Amino acid sequence: MTAWQTIALITRREIRSRVLSKAFLVGLLVTVLVIFGVFGIAAAVSSDDPIRVGLVGQQPEGARENLEIIGELDETTFDVTEFSTRSEAELAILDGDLDGAIVDGKSLVMRETDPELVGLVTPAWQQASLIEELADAGLSTSEIRTALTQAEPLAIVELEPDPESGAKEAVAFMSVILLFISIQVAGAYIMMGVFEEKTTKVVELVLSSVQARHLLGGKIIGVGVLGIVQVAALALSAIVAASIFGSSALPALSPVLIGTGLIWFVLGYLLYGSVFAAGASLAPRQEDAQSTLGPVSLILMISYFGAIFAASDPESTLARVVSWLPITAPFAMPGRIASGDALWWEVIGAMVLTAATATLVLLMAERIYVRSIIHTDRKLGWREAWSLQS
């Protein structure tokens, strides 16, 4: 038996036992459903429901036609109903059957001020009224039309045109959250796996044929493979959900983001997972683990909030710092990549730095794990385990 054959056996057992467990499958399913839910809700909120406008009394000529033209320009449809009295229209508004009513071409009645409605309706009526006023002043209709078409609106000049900035920000947040969840879940799996072996004492039997480092290696690889599958599944469901619901976030879910996201998962997982493994190896019982791993969980949470904070303001100094810092980079940098604010050399540099840190931490964790896993009788401290005889 070579070392790799041994590691492969451990890896295989680890994957089989997790994949077949209900917790893993249910967890994955729930996350996929949540992703579909998020895109579904976003699509529903920004849906193309027609704006329902009521008309009461006399309206300026052409106002209604103007509304149709504005609606076409704005990709909005209007559902126009005529009411015979103002009170009927007001009742419909209060019942929620109507978004607003225009009374006698003079007032716009709404439940409360709706800027979108005001912005769309006002120009239609103003222009119509203007034409009526000018006609009253003696100008012919054709003169008025000519004058109006010559009066060009202000030309729009964009310095940094980015029609998807909102979508990018949303994808950035989602990347941070999903990577955090994936790394935390994988870390928890590692921790539970090490625990299970230590508390059931099966580790004594395993170590009577296998070296501790191979057991640790097989476990880390096994859970890591599952984690990669999970992250890939989440990315895929995000893409599928975005295309089904026609989300504007679709272009932001680029292969670059997903590819680097997978790399960041692996780096973050190695960094945190190995610490969780070492911590779990110190504690013979679940209760002992709380105190041993408490500080690690705290660091993980703080890193997460730092990354979320950075995602909300990706160009800030804080965002730059946390996207370079190895303990936060695996969550923070993907956010900056998604929002398009990270330069390629920053990404590579942070990856190298995190990989180097993860390697160092992994080696330290291995030392602790190998020395402490066999002591199933008592709780060890980090420092005590570090200096134990192997």
Add this chain to the structure above:
Amino acid sequence: MLDIADLTKSYGELLAVNDVSLSVARGRIVGFVGPNGAGKSTTMRSIFGLVEPDAGSIHWDGSPVTHAHLSRFGYMPEQRGLYPKMRIQEQVAFFAQLKGVERKEAGRRAGDLLDSLGLGDRLNDPLEKLSHGNQQRVQLAVSLVNDPELLVLDEPFNGLDPVAVNTLQDVLEERVANGSGALFSSHQLDLVERICDEIVIIVNGSIQASGSVADVRASTGQRHLTVTVDRPLMPLADAIDRPLVSSSTSEAVMLIDSDEQLDQVLTQARSVGMVTRFDYDLPSLQEVFTHIADDANQPTAANEDVR
């Protein structure tokens, strides 16, 4: 053949194992006997590298035991433990694979072995669904599944019902008849006496006696004496000035240490009545063990006795 030589291991101040030497030849069953905490488990765990000894050596067939040898050994730890949610056939096969048995062969062997241990209809049950006794059988299957050349069983009879004890005894004898060596520890001296070819007694980390059952029973130099008198003038016990194992008016049973004592007891018995029985034999293993353990717990006496 397993050779442990001059093994020493201490944990801080505590000397767990002190200069322990023992061997287990192929085809032999060696019983490892001693009170709790005497160093049995430490010695057994060091065979598998689970304990790093401070001094001493462990050889198998003349070469130092390394990780490569472990696939040829089978082990049942004192702290039983398996994967609770793993199906038992898959579990036994997994441990066989860790010992280098090819996957299909491992599955087949695991099935056969569990079947022979009476678990043939539970192969796809997770371990945690089994009773405590049946979990012990799975544990035994794990230790046997690689057809080990050396079996090391730490308190294998603990927690077994009488039927399982007989099964385990049969399995051990069958494996040893096929050329394996076996080392097992136990508190149950009657079992040890019945099963073992050789015995090693360890107390406080040091070996106090070892050899065949007969050798060990002779090792203290004591004799187990039974005296009976006819028509006693007074209770026999009153006439004999030695501690007695048991007595009645006309019979006394005791352990004696020398020929002088033997002669003395005969004279004293004759003063009570006609001696109708005066027979001695080697003490039982239980008596030898008690004697050794008591001596070892009185340091000065132990030193005189052992060296």
